[in-house]
Amino acid sequence: MSLEQIIFYLFSTILIFSSLMVIISRNPIFSALFLILSFVTCSCLWMLAEAEFLAITLVLVYVGAVMVLFMFVVMMLNIQESVSKEKFIKYLPVGLLVSVSIFVEMWLVLKSKNLVNEVAVSPIRHDANYSNTKELGEVLYTQYMFQFELASVILLVAIISAIALTLRKRKNVKFQDPVKQIHVKKADRVRVVAMKSEKL
Amino acid sequence: MIDAFLSVWNIVPESLQWLILTMLKIVAIVAPLMLSVAYLTFAERKIIGYIQVRTGPNRVGPKGWLQPIADAVKLIFKEIVIPNGANKFLFIIGPILAIAPALAAWAVIPFNEYWILADVNAGLLYVLALTSVGVYGVIIAGWASNSQYAFLGAMRTAAQIISYEIAMGFALVGVLVASGSLNLREIVLAQEGGVLHWFWLPLFPLFVIYFISGVAETNRAPFDVSEGESEIVAGFHVEYSGMAFAIFFLAEYANMILIAALTAIMFCGGWLSPFSGVPVIGEPSLFWLLAKISFFLFLFLWFRATFPRYRYDQIMRLGWKVFIPITIVWILVVGLAVVYQLPWWFD
Numbered sequence: 411m412s413l414e415q416i417i418f419y420l421f422s423t424i425l426i427f428s429s430l431m432v433i434i435s436r437n438p439i440f441s442a443l444f445l446i447l448s449f450v451t452c453s454c455l456w457m458l459a460e461a462e463f464l465a466i467t468l469v470l471v472y473v474g475a476v477m478v479l480f481m482f483v484v485m486m487l488n489i490q491e492s493v494s495k496e497k498f499i500k501y502l503p504v505g506l507l508v509s510v511s512i513f514v515e516m517w518l519v520l521k522s523k524n525l526v527n528e529v530a531v532s533p534i535r536h537d538a539n540y541s542n543t544k545e546l547g548e549v550l551y552t553q554y555m556f557q558f559e560l561a562s563v564i565l566l567v568a569i570i571s572a573i574a575l576t577l578r579k580r581k582n583v584k585f586q587d588p589v590k591q592i593h594v595k596k597a598d599r600v601r602v603v604a605m606k607s608e609k610l
Numbered sequence: 611m612i613d614a615f616l617s618v619w620n621i622v623p624e625s626l627q628w629l630i631l632t633m634l635k636i637v638a639i640v641a642p643l644m645l646s647v648a649y650l651t652f653a654e655r656k657i658i659g660y661i662q663v664r665t666g667p668n669r670v671g672p673k674g675w676l677q678p679i680a681d682a683v684k685l686i687f688k689e690i691v692i693p694n695g696a697n698k699f700l701f702i703i704g705p706i707l708a709i710a711p712a713l714a715a716w717a718v719i720p721f722n723e724y725w726i727l728a729d730v731n732a733g734l735l736y737v738l739a740l741t742s743v744g745v746y747g748v749i750i751a752g753w754a755s756n757s758q759y760a761f762l763g764a765m766r767t768a769a770q771i772i773s774y775e776i777a778m779g780f781a782l783v784g785v786l787v788a789s790g791s792l793n794l795r796e797i798v799l800a801q802e803g804g805v806l807h808w809f810w811l812p813l814f815p816l817f818v819i820y821f822i823s824g825v826a827e828t829n830r831a832p833f834d835v836s837e838g839e840s841e842i843v844a845g846f847h848v849e850y851s852g853m854a855f856a857i858f859f860l861a862e863y864a865n866m867i868l869i870a871a872l873t874a875i876m877f878c879g880g881w882l883s884p885f886s887g888v889p890v891i892g893e894p895s896l897f898w899l900l901a902k903i904s905f906f907l908f909l910f911l912w913f914r915a916t917f918p919r920y921r922y923d924q925i926m927r928l929g930w931k932v933f934i935p936i937t938i939v940w941i942l943v944v945g946l947a948v949v950y951q952l953p954w955w956f957d
Contacts, residue, residue: 439753443700446746466735474742475772478749482768485753485761541731543792588927 418458425451438484446477460536463543635727639716647863648678654911661915688852693756696849700754705850705857708747712864715740719871720795722881722896733794734782737872741778741827744865745771748829748836751858752846763845766922767829767836773929774826780937781820784813784944785876798880805884810877812947815940817877819933821906824869826925828862830910832917833925870906871899878902 428451431444449472456465536542550558619627652667652674659666668674692701718733720726730736745768752764786792788809789800801808810817826833837845847858874880881899885892920928 443750462730462732463735466732466739470735470739470742474739474745475775478742478745478768478772481746481749481753482765485749486765541792543732543735588924 414458418455421451421454421458425455438487439481442477442481442484445480446473449473449477461542463546632727639727640713643713643716643864643867644860646867647860648682650863650867650907651681651859652678653907654914657908657911658915661912682856685852685856690852690854691849693849695756697754697756700750701849702854704747704751704754705854705861706747707750708744708861709857709864711740711744711747712861712868715868718794719868720798720875720880721899722894723795723799725896726795729793729795732792734786734792734797734876737794738775738779738782741865741868742771742775744861747858747861748846751850755846755849757849759842759844759848760846762842763836763838763848766838767846770829770833770835770925770929771827773926774823774933777819777929777933777937778823778827780934780941781813781816781823782876784816784937784941785809787941787944787948788813790948794875794880798875798882801879802882802886804886805879807886808877808879808882808884812952813877813940813944815936816944817873819937820877821869821873821909823929823933824873825910825913826929828865828869828910830862830866831914832920834919835922835925838919866907866910867903870903870910873906874899874902 425448428444428448432441432448435441435444449468453465453468453473456468622630655677656666656674666674667677670676670680692698715737717728718726718730718736720729748767749764752760752762752767755761785797789797791797791800829836835841835845837847842848847855850858879898880902881896882894883892883898
């Protein structure tokens with residue numbers, strides 16, 4: 411077994427273990443931490459497949475941003491462990507439906523003709539100077555322009571709807587307007603009063 | 611002597627040779643880094659002392675020069691207290707997660723044209739990814755401590771770092787557009803030709819925003835609400851003592867040096883000399899990089915001595931409503947300048 415294979419099997423074992431732990435572990439904080447671990451190992455596997463850009467972006471976006479917010483929410487909610495145990499049975503049918511459909515989808519992809527050993531071409535090894543990022547960018551902005559823009563529009567809609575859902579006008583907020591604060595003059599706030607000294 | 615060493619060296623298999631050499635290179639980066647962290651704490655206390663008309667530490671060793679060693683010895687011999695009800699595993703892993711990314715990011719930093727541990731194509735992305743992972747140390751430490759103060763500190767940090775990372779990322783996009791590369795070495799080489807050719811001038815708003823976001827990202831004053839002594843004691847590391855606390859300290863200072871180094875590399879020409887073309891002082895050299903890093907580190911200390919701490923809503927306003935719009939507009943400007951080949955920088 412080559413070094414590459416050893417690394418591959420090591421990381422895939424960690425990946426499978428941590429993804430299992432995401433659903434098994436009782437404490438939601440640990441679930442979130444295991445999800446982070448699985449993202450990181452997944453990125454290592456992608457790195458092994460010479461997809462540096464995607465691997466680093468996975469860490470940057472999911473580990474660096476999405477999961478931080480996730481942890482934020484999970485920590486704030488402080489979910490009781492016993493409650494999540496009861497809900498396990500309640501959500502079991504939905505979970506089964508989702509997992510079966512994912513399984514079927516994966517099976518359809520894996521049995522397709524393009525992935526049969528004789529047809530599939532093994533990826534070409536590139537030297538260290540090969541820039542994967544540039545290639546990806548070129549394809550993304552020419553061949554897949556439409557899909558790319560479609561995805562960004564969908565994300566924009568999601569952003570706007572999230573803001574619309576959470577936006578609420580509150581009355582009696584003691585909000586300070588920074589522009590007004592900067593323009594405050596001494597004369598607006600301080601009044602010098604001339605008076606005689608008082609005696610007790 | 612050297613012959614004997616070479617004959618032994620040649621027996622070692624090639625892959626092992628490579629491993630040993632890489633390890634030595636890592637030591638050659640990390641050891642001076644740790645030493646600079648120790649003396650940065652000393653410099654901080656001295657400089658802030660002089661700014662506030664005090665003398666700073668001057669008792670240990672000549673003029674106080676052994677103070678950081680004394681501090682380190684004290685911290686090493688202190689007991690690490692693990693609070694009751696804390697999650698022991700996460701409590702210990704917190705400081706480790708804080709320092710690991712701070713050190714790992716140094717792998718792609720070029721010290722001059724040939725001295726780079728890993729000359730990666732996606733160096734800029736790698737640095738950005740690692741600095742964003744550093745927040746987990748703080749979050750996990752804050753949660754695992756089982757203390758309200760620590761938890762509040764962790765929450766503040768999480769929100770703050772997420773907000774400033776966006777502005778930071780956009781500033782890096784500007785650098786990427788201007789230099790046409792994600793490789794840190796090529797970014798420096800794209801700035802060749804004296805102080806006016808460096809990116810700080812065409813990317814001035816991004817330069818300022820990147821550095822300020824860097825200060826916010828390292829939780830330094832005036833953005834240090836995650837420690838906010840007057841409100842939440844010491845924030846996420848209230849419960850930490852001894853070496854566990856010292857590691858958070860090391861991570862914070864290593865991150866400061868990293869941000870200073872990145873600012874020097876991306877906006878101030880890295881190892882390039884400001885007097886390009888002039889004999890002797892115009893030569894590119896490691897010393898220029900070190901001088902630039904020292905200058906930015908001085909700014910960090912200067913900020914701390916000068917500015918009062920931001921209020922939390924002001925921090926959020928600055929990040930989201932001021933920095934992000936400015937960076938987006940300036941990326942557009944830089945893009946146009948590159949497309950129309952603005953003379954002097956992009957021709």
